[in-house]
Amino acid sequence: MNxxxxxxxxxxxxxxxKSKMKILVCISKSPDTTSKIAFTDNNTKFDENGxxxxxxxxxxxxxxxxxxxxxxxxxxxxxxxxVGNAADEAIIRKALAIGADEAxxxxxxxxxxxxxxxxxxxxxxxxGFDLVxxxxxxINYNGSQVGGMIAEAMDLPFVSLATKLDAAGTTLTLxxxxxxGVQVVEVQTPAVISCAxxxxxxxxxxxxxxxxxxxxxxxxxxxxxxxxxxTYTTYTMPNAKSACKLIDPSNMDELVELLHNEAKxx
Amino acid sequence: MSTLVYINSNNGLNxxxxxxVTYSKNLGGNVTVIATGSSNQELLATLGQYxxxxxxxxxxxxxxxxxxxxxxIATVAQAENAATIVFSHxxxxxxxxxxxxxKLKAGLVxxxxxxxxxxxxxxxxxxxxxxxxxxxxxxDKKIISLLPNSIQPSISGSNCSVEAFNxxxxxxxxxxxxxxKPEGAIPLPEAELVVSAGRGLKGPENWGMVxxxxxxxxxxxxxxxxxxxxxxxxxxxxxxxxxxxxxxxxYIAAGISxxxxxxxxxxxxxxxxxxxxxxxxxxFKAADYGIIGDAFEVLPKLTxxxxxxxxxxx
Ligand SMILES: Cc1cc2nc3c(=O)[nH]c(=O)nc-3n(C[C@H](O)[C@H](O)[C@H](O)COP(=O)(O)OP(=O)(O)OC[C@H]3O[C@@H](n4cnc5c(N)ncnc54)[C@H](O)[C@@H]3O)c2cc1C
Numbered sequence: 001m002n003x004x005x006x007x008x009x010x011x012x013x014x015x016x017x018k019s020k021m022k023i024l025v026c027i028s029k030s031p032d033t034t035s036k037i038a039f040t041d042n043n044t045k046f047d048e049n050g051x052x053x054x055x056x057x058x059x060x061x062x063x064x065x066x067x068x069x070x071x072x073x074x075x076x077x078x079x080x081x082x083v084g085n086a087a088d089e090a091i092i093r094k095a096l097a098i099g100a101d102e103a104x105x106x107x108x109x110x111x112x113x114x115x116x117x118x119x120x121x122x123x124x125x126x127x128g129f130d131l132v133x134x135x136x137x138x139i140n141y142n143g144s145q146v147g148g149m150i151a152e153a154m155d156l157p158f159v160s161l162a163t164k165l166d167a168a169g170t171t172l173t174l175x176x177x178x179x180x181g182v183q184v185v186e187v188q189t190p191a192v193i194s195c196a197x198x199x200x201x202x203x204x205x206x207x208x209x210x211x212x213x214x215x216x217x218x219x220x221x222x223x224x225x226x227x228x229x230x231t232y233t234t235y236t237m238p239n240a241k242s243a244c245k246l247i248d249p250s251n252m253d254e255l256v257e258l259l260h261n262e263a264k265x266x
Numbered sequence: 267m268s269t270l271v272y273i274n275s276n277n278g279l280n281x282x283x284x285x286x287v288t289y290s291k292n293l294g295g296n297v298t299v300i301a302t303g304s305s306n307q308e309l310l311a312t313l314g315q316y317x318x319x320x321x322x323x324x325x326x327x328x329x330x331x332x333x334x335x336x337x338x339i340a341t342v343a344q345a346e347n348a349a350t351i352v353f354s355h356x357x358x359x360x361x362x363x364x365x366x367x368x369k370l371k372a373g374l375v376x377x378x379x380x381x382x383x384x385x386x387x388x389x390x391x392x393x394x395x396x397x398x399x400x401x402x403x404x405x406d407k408k409i410i411s412l413l414p415n416s417i418q419p420s421i422s423g424s425n426c427s428v429e430a431f432n433x434x435x436x437x438x439x440x441x442x443x444x445x446x447k448p449e450g451a452i453p454l455p456e457a458e459l460v461v462s463a464g465r466g467l468k469g470p471e472n473w474g475m476v477x478x479x480x481x482x483x484x485x486x487x488x489x490x491x492x493x494x495x496x497x498x499x500x501x502x503x504x505x506x507x508x509x510x511x512x513x514x515x516x517y518i519a520a521g522i523s524x525x526x527x528x529x530x531x532x533x534x535x536x537x538x539x540x541x542x543x544x545x546x547x548x549x550f551k552a553a554d555y556g557i558i559g560d561a562f563e564v565l566p567k568l569t570x571x572x573x574x575x576x577x578x579x580x
Contacts, residue, residue: 033507033527037396057508113374114367137360139394139507143376148332148364157439158332160361163501173443177357177502178329179274181447185330185440194360197494197501197509229373229405233387236398238533244540244550249559252571255539258555260575263537265516266459266483 021076021167021189023067024129025100026120026150028082028110029091030056030140039235046140046235055091058135058195060098065200066165067133068099074167077101079129083110083119089218096213097205103216108223111231113141117149118226125154130189131172136161136196144194151192159187163198267295270348271318272339274329274358275310276303282354282456284316284419289412290352291317291422292381300342300431302327302335307428314426316419324431331438332361338435340369348407355411356455363411373403379416379513379534394507394530414456415513454503457486460514460535462505464490464528466521466542466561470498475565476520482572488512490522506531518568520561524549541565 031037031051038047055064067078080095081104082088092103104123110116124132132154134147144160151158163182164175170189175182177196205213247255259266269290273283290297299318301310305325313321327338339362343351351366353359355377367374379398380389387400388410454460461480467473473487480487487503494504505512507527513534520541522528529552532538540553541564550556557564 031393033530037393039397113364117364117368141392141399142390142394142511143374144360145364145367145374145376148361149368151332152336152365152368158361158365159440160332161357178445178447179356179358180277180451180453181445182502183330183445184443186443187440197504227404229367229371229403230375231402231404232392233385233400233402235392235400238396238398241552241554244553244556246556246558249557249564250567252564252567253574255555255557255568256571256575259516259537259539263516263554265537266572266575 021070021074021130022128023070023076023078023131023133024124024127025059025064025067025078025080025095026082026132026134026146027059027064027080027091027095028056028135028138029053029084029088030138033057033139037237043234043236044232053088053091055094056135056138058137058139060095060135061202062195062197062199063133063135064095064098064100065203066195067131068203069200070165070167079104081106081120081123083108083116083223085109092218093213094205096216096218097209098203099209101216103218105218105220106223107220112228113143113145114149114229115226117146118153119223120146121150121153122224123221124150130170131167132156132190132192134192134194136194147192147194154192157187157191158193159185159191160194161196162193163196165193165195165199267293267350268346268348269293269295269297269350269352270339270343270346271297271299271352272359272362273299273301273354274303275301275306275323276329278304279309279313280456281419282356282414283313285414285417286352286354286412287313287316287318288419289381289417290350293350298322298342298346298348300324300339302329302338305430310428311425315421315423317422318426320426321428322431323428327435328438328442329358330442331440332365334435334438335362336365336369338431339366341433342431343370350407351409353409353411355413359411363409367409370407370409371405372407372409373405374409374411375401375403376411377413378410379413381417391511391534395511395532395534396530413513415458415515452484452486454486454488454505454510455512457512457514459483459485459516460488460512461485461518461520462488462490462522462532463493463520463561464522465492467493472562473499475562475569479518479565479569479572482569482576485516485518490528519549520565522549523547524552
């Protein structure tokens with residue numbers, strides 16, 4: 001059933017060419033930044049008890065908002081995709097409320113970055129997107145992996161950690177972080193971009209957006225068969241810090257002495 | 267078992283390059299380095315001292331196009347029959363390692379902070395530094411990207427052979443328009459010493475104190491999120507859960523309250539010094555040394571003390 005839907009979409013490749021951008025934004029859920037991090041099942045599973053999930057900030061603040069801005073200036077369509085379970089539809093509705101046009105949920109557990117990226121690449125390949133955007137990384141696993149993996153699976157150029165993105169016709173102009181500096185680059189669409197701070201400003205959904213999100217199309221598709229390449233075996237918490245040593249503000253020589261002789265860091 | 271290490275030697279051999287070669291040597295087996303950027307064979311040969319048995323260089327390939335670089339590394343990995351590929355977890359690795367993972371079907375461990383455990387699993391930061399996870403790669407080949415400043419480079423041998431890469435690569439699809447690299451600035455993710463400040467500094471005009479201390483120490487500068495958001499400091503200095511995660515040897519925080527999202531990105535620091543007027547500031551709970559005092563008075567005094575110490579010890 002769901003797979004049939006996928007095939008219909010495949011036949012609906014855009015006929016009129018360019019200027020209007022067809023953008024896919026990959027979103028992931030992450031625990032609210034104030035969540036208490038704990039583990040269960042002998043430290044093998046993240047304890048979801050009482051955890052509130054949000055759209056991963058990089059995906060929402062930068063990738064999604066920049067996609068919407070591009071659509072507003074040059075026209076087009078913004079689809080969001082997530083690999084997740086029915087429970088994740090709450091974050092999908094949030095992204096729709098901010099302004100995405102439609103959503104796709106690939107109905108599976110995002111077990112590792114490779115599995116997740118292969119699912120998204122498979123969907124994206126058959127849907128003719130000009131631009132695939134991801135956040136720089138998730139704030140729970142911090143892998144910075146999914147964007148590059150999608151690019152390789154689709155054989156597309158990849159610009160990582162972009163802090164600015166502009167589009168004119170099929171040319172994208174980007175600013176990105178490089179080791180010890182920044183660089184301006186150009187690349188042709190279709191391309192995959194991972195988005196970092198600077199690209200856009202967070203948008204708070206308004207009431208109209210929230211209402212509209214309820215009726216926007218949300219397509220659920222079945223995953224393709226893909227193996228995983230990695231697995232988390234156990235989790236641990238950092239050791240608690242011993243008590244802080246207070247130093248008199250007028251005695252900075254003492255601090256320097258301690259940093260040198262006791263902490264041995266200078 | 268054979269390991270391939272990628273390094274970018276554009277600006278010579280930085281500490282991160284020596285760290286990844288040392289790390290690979292400690293994995294056991296043969297270590298080959300593929301270097302882009304420099305064609306200085308004398309310099310590249312010194313990687314042998316850290317454990318490389320051979321360096322292959324390709325000076326014409328830049329780190330700009332992940333697709334082209336992935337092709338280069340995959341070609342060398344196949345020729346060298348490498349079971350493991352190691353990167354330093356910097357912006358270049360974040361672009362290439364995931365591509366390579368798909369191309370070679372090799373599980374990727376991003377941001378490793380230690381050598382593999384006995385069962386082969388590798389410790390990484392998760393939840394932006396609030397916890398650690400052990401990742402096990404289930405594929406035959408694996409890729410590890412090592413978080414800078416997680417291990418110390420160590421010398422174990424002598425210079426090795428160096429040869430040029432022999433092969434053809436597709437042209438880059440990424441056109442570089444311009445590159446800006448601030449003179450003399452120490453890249454934050456690799457820095458061993460970091461001086462950071464927050465909203466307590468009141469305004470961008472007061473950052474001279476922070477820069478003076480950083481200069482005296484030879485440290486990089488960082489800031490809290492609101493400071494970058496208001497535009498007092500550049501975005502790349504923003505550390506924390508939604509900024510850069512760092513693990514320097516020393517992190518000095520002045521006028522930063524120590525919110526959970528800020529701590530997430532810095533609590534891997536070996537030693538933390540906190541300067542805050544508010545004795546109740548949450549940051550003191552994460553600090554090794556605390557100074558309850560006004561940053562406007564403490565920072566210049568600390569700078570003077572550091573200068574005095576440096577003058578006496580050099
Ligand atoms: C989703 C989300 C993600 C976030 N991600 C990050 C992140 O990645 N990084 C981050 O930093 N924050 C992040 N934050 C924001 C975080 O919650 C805090 O608001 C922020 O870290 C506070 O910055 P601050 O400490 O500079 O400012 P404040 O909280 O305003 O603290 C200023 C401190 O300066 C002290 N002070 C004032 N005057 C002086 C003086 N003269 N001398 C010494 N001390 C003085 C005060 O006592 C106070 O403790 C995030 C928040 C959210 C909701």
